[in-house]
Amino acid sequence: MQNNKDIIIELNKELSSLTDLTSIDQLEVKYLGRKGLINKLLQKIKDVPVNKKKAYGQKINQLKNEVKRIIKIKKLELTNNKTDEFFDATLPGKPYPRGSLHLITSTVEKISKTFQRIGFIRMSYPEVEWEYFSFDSLNMPPDHPARDDFETLFIDVPPAPKLGKMILSPHTSSGQVREMWRCGRPPIRMVSIAKCYRPNWDITHTPMFHQFESLCIDKNITITNLKASINYFVKEYFGEDYQARLRPFHFQFTEPSFEVDITCSICKGKGTIGHQKCKVCKSGWLELAGAGMVHHNVLIEGKINPEIYNGWAFAFGLERLIMIKIGLNNMRLLYDGDIRFLEQF
């Protein structure tokens, strides 16, 4: 019997002279066809002693694969050489649809994931609310300015006993007492991201906007916990270079209350660009959010004993986060429904 090696050498010799596919096909039949060389070799297996049949079979199979491979390569060489047309690999590929998600959607996802990692669950509460949940339960007296026609949108229906007028929730804090009622007993770790409404409409205000609220209630919650949570979020969302700071502020439903500033993204916290004052920020800081330790009256409304438990809460405007992050200066673009804006994201 011929050696495998010799057969391959012979094959290569024969192939090297061929230049067209037809003759290669003929050669392929000669080797691999039904009556080809390989099959003939296989048929001889009946003459091989039983103890060597297995090895013989394997050897022939190896040969068969090798022959196939060599012929295939030769065929490919020929087909490629045959193309005369210029193949421009730099042309764009076949277009696939891209679509877009609203910036709010991607921001919501990012925030929920960030807070999920530190054990906060995302919840959802009504947008059309009662005054009770938006104001009374949050320690806002009936004559508080936020409750008048200029700050809150009202629904044209008669007020309900105890719950007051029907309104569009002007902030996500309306969910605070609802969450306390739902949980019954701390610990509470909640985030709520929802639409809010106020009667303002200009370049930095839209009548509908999104807030992101976070509420943490437990035993022994401190200002240092609040500070760390805000710091964690700012670094996760904006990046390690960004600093957050707390400043004293005033809200009815938290005490103490803070305003949260972050490093200005335009001047990188310097307050100046070249020799000019940064026009975007206040001396290197941008106001970002409101925060505070939950007011004990709010805990009481939530049926939580303020002598045992306390907590923190904060709320960010999503649009403001987005505007800072992507350098957008007209908030209305988010809701004007212009496809040329929306399709970019």
Next chain:
Amino acid sequence: MNIKITYNWLLEYLDTDASPYDIQKYLSLCGPSVEKVDKMGDDYVFNIEITSNRVDAASVFGIAQECQAILPEFGKKAKLKFDPLNDYKFVNIQKKYCNKNSLKVIIKDRDLCSRFTALVFEDLNLKPSPELISKRLTLCGIRSINNVVDISNYLMLSLGQPVHVFDYDQVKKSMMIMRRSKKGEKIITLDEKEITLSGNDIVIEDGEGRLIDLCGIMGGANSAVSNKTKSIILFVQTYNKNLVRKTIMTTGQRTEAATLFEKGLDEERVEPTLVYGGELLEKFAAGKIASQIIDIYPNPYFKRKSISVSYEFFNKIIGITIEPRKIKRIFTSLGFKINNLEDDRTKIVSVSIPSWRQYDIDIKEDLVEEVARIYGYNKLPNQLQPIVYLRQPPEIEKLFKIQSKIKYFLKYIGLNEFINYSMISKEMIEDSGLKTEKHLKLSNSISQEIEYMRMSLLPSLYKNIKDNSVKTRYNTAPGEKGVMRFFEIAKVYFKNSVLKDSPCREVYKLGIAVNTDYFDLKGIVEALYKELNINDGLGQMITNEIKIEEKNGVFLTEIDLQKLIDDYRQIPNYKPITPYAVIKLDKTFELEPKHTFQMIKKLAFQSNLLQKIEVVSIFRNKLSLRFYYSSSQKNITEEEAKRELEKI
């Protein structure tokens, strides 16, 4: 609100080695936020934000008080040079009063004004202000007019208490009657605007029934100081803040004074303001006191409010230990008094609150805020609260998870997500053939465009397509130019017949709109259902459930999100791969109203050997279908399959 004051003016009250920029930095961290410092000549102008609870700080003196508490924490010297609240008392000018009963005051309603003071001055010499006053006012954004008017503004900026000056001779019969306005009454204010009142504003009429003051907002033009003025009434009050706010809102007149009054002012600061005013009028306008001091103060402040708290409480809320000595220093520097102070940590101490903080400090936590902010939030460490495991309610988890899945899927197959306002116009509702009266309506909408809470996403999506059809786009693929496929997932709002926990029924919907054709939209929905593994089984498509509307070339559909959530399967039903032969048969049908694809399908699937149907081609009303027959038990013959097909 924001105020402007100058550095040099501040130094009149404060002895400090802090630079204007130090003050900006440190105050912003621990107190009022100094948003800007501008160098103007040899002085610096601060622009400072004052929160609504800290109106006591809205003045040069108020900022000096804050500096005295804050700056030492940063190693800067800061001490009040004098305290107008103690130093300016009625007794200072007592010897100068005359006993002339030259002004008669009647207050009709006790609820209007918590403290009313007035003092008449005569023989005034009206002239331009001395440079010191006019320059400072100008730097702070107030136009200098003459010495008398300027003094009234100077007083307000110095002490935070607004002051008004009447021309005494124009207050007829030397009489002032303070009362509530009646609806429709008119007054012409100093700025020559005629204002029609809506009623319940605080006003003053003189002895001839003319309105001379819209209290808390602005004086009347008829009694204003002019160059002929010889005698004036210096007028310092604290008003009912809610009434002032109401007047601001109904008249739109938001003056600096009004912004202060609406926050509620400390009655105890009225006295020093009047006395300091007298001093300035005497000095710079040659005024002589020509009346008794009128001081109507029905509920005088006589005892400081106190709050009891333990040292431990400060540490518990703040999260670090702050030394009692430090706590004491902080309170004292802010004008609080702290009693029963001992170095025992659990010791309860009593903190008494100064008059100017009486409306702001109510509870223990308010005291914590004072200590924490002056100590410095920036010095507190970051300590995350312990992480606990909480179960998100499964229905909420599903809502967000599947919503997100749908959004990403639609984005990936090329749709654009929109978020529209929840409120729409009457026109949009009517255009869509919906009933306006079924919608929740806003009672104080700011625009007709956003008057009703939408009950469907489709009017907004239709508008999106129409609005965008004229715009040139960048991201579309060739051949897709002008093609629009938009979607939105949002709540719609239904009136609740019964008042429950939630005042209205809020239902999530998925809306899709395309400007292509019916089958494009239907294909999108079918693909989505497949993605969500809904009805993936035996080709039982959901065609019947999809309602597609057409309107002027726009195809729209709206689906209840909850339905998709309920039907969603994370993993589709498993079907064993059949080892038996599949027989493929083609057949062409003629479509007609009584003979639709849906009906063919329904009939075909009566065969339990049918695995699926494929559309091979459609030409006019000729529909060619391919049927796949097989059995899970055995190989079937072509004859058996044909028999099944014959039944259709």
